[in-house]
């Protein structure tokens with residue numbers, strides 16, 4: 391008789407708490423529906439099949455998205471088979487640490503090595519299916535060559551440096567150079583076309599994103615993380631450098647490619663070679679470059695260097711090893727093959743000793759008074775500088791015939807004014823510099839966006 395009220399009570403509490411849970415769920419659902427809007431559209435720039443290991447092929451799509459707050463399910467449909475897809479932000483968080491609300495991301499799936507890649511490829515998101523074109527398929531391991539990837543340039547007009555940069559890496563044994571171009575002066579654009587015609591350079595047109603939600607301008611530096619991942623996937627070399635137009639990686643006593651091959655042989659765990667960045671101050675060389683025969687490269691023989699003021703690195707990656715890359719290093723590495731399988735060690739970074747090679751950062755806009763320059767030190771070798779000069783002369787003999795006005799109006803200071811680096815602000819040059827830069831030079835914008843898929 392004493393137990394009954396208790397059971398009764400328990401039933402009562404169960405009832406009350408069930409009702410409470412129900413009410414809570416209704417409120418939660420209501421709040422969820424109110425506060426979390428449907429995920430906004432996303433943009434896919436390119437997609438790839440790539441080698442991961444002898445038993446796994448990767449699928450990867452690179453793109454941009456506003457932060458995705460609602461759960462959604464993704465899959466890749468390849469013929470009849472369905473593979474789960476995961477989404478990862480390339481700057482680790484959305485919004486990223488600088489507050490950009492559009493961020494670079496990748497969609498990835500892993501496929502068995504014997505999958506037939508020559509079938510229609512379909513992306514499935516929740517209930518909707520979209521057929522996609524594969525930009526490039528490279529399921530085989532990459533075995534040789536060094537490719538150079540240059541992050542998107544914008545409002546770039548120092549055409550002399552195109553020759554300097556390309557010839558510097560050509561001499562060091564680069565197989566191919568991919569230059570991502572968002573906007574450049576007519577002279578730079580035409581100079582790039584010469585190198586494209588030679589077959590050494592591929593210009594990847596990297597357009598401003600279409601206005602989706604009216605907010606796509608909020609992508610950090612035109613999406614340099616996505617561009618570098620795109621280049622890692624697109625390029626064909628075993629080694630891939632991810633640099634800017636003012637990063638001159640240079641090994642002192644041995645050819646760069648031979649050095650990479652030798653070091654990899656000694657240490658098969660290397661995922662990326664990290665080169666210390668060293669600032670090199672240079673005198674401004676912009677403005678009136680009409681008398682091109684008077685342009686000389688002897689300033690590259692030595693430079694006023696500051697090797698303590700920038701504790702950062704530029705990387706050359708072994709192509710199939712990083713999962714994704716950023717401007718200075720890999721985001722993550724795949725695991726090395728071995729008996730531990732999924733529990734095994736990852737590939738790792740290798741710090742290149744400064745005595746072997748560094749990444750020079752020659753800047754004419756360097757603010758000497760703000761940096762601790764150490765005084766003049768040797769920079770490029772005489773052979774290298776002479777080689778650059780000779781190539782420059784032969785290119786310019788033709789180029790100057792069709793380009794009588796070789797002026798490059800100064801832009802570096804203006805760009806530092808309207809586009810300063812600030813760790814707490816999303817850098818969006820086309821918003822903050824458009825008016826400032828509009829009439830400074832004859833700009834060509836990458837504006838072809840038919841390959842972009844808005845989902």
Ligand SMILES: *[C@@H]1O[C@H](CO)[C@@H](O)[C@H](O)[C@H]1NC(C)=O
Nearest residue numbers: 677678679680681682684797
């Ligand atoms: C540029 O320099 C050349 C010779 O070096 C000179 O003849 C020309 O007038 C200059 N042009 C401008 C716009 O200053």
Ligand SMILES: *[C@@H]1O[C@H](CO)[C@@H](O)[C@H](O)[C@H]1NC(C)=O
Nearest residue numbers: 795796797798799830831832
């Ligand atoms: C040469 O080009 C610059 C910049 O594009 C321009 O400001 C200048 O007026 C041009 N000079 C001549 C002589 O056309």
Ligand SMILES: *[C@@H]1O[C@H](CO)[C@@H](O)[C@H](O)[C@H]1NC(C)=O
Nearest residue numbers: 579833834835836837838839
């Ligand atoms: C794209 O750029 C090219 C070269 O600057 C220009 O001729 C063309 O009109 C532009 N197209 C659009 C749609 O803006």
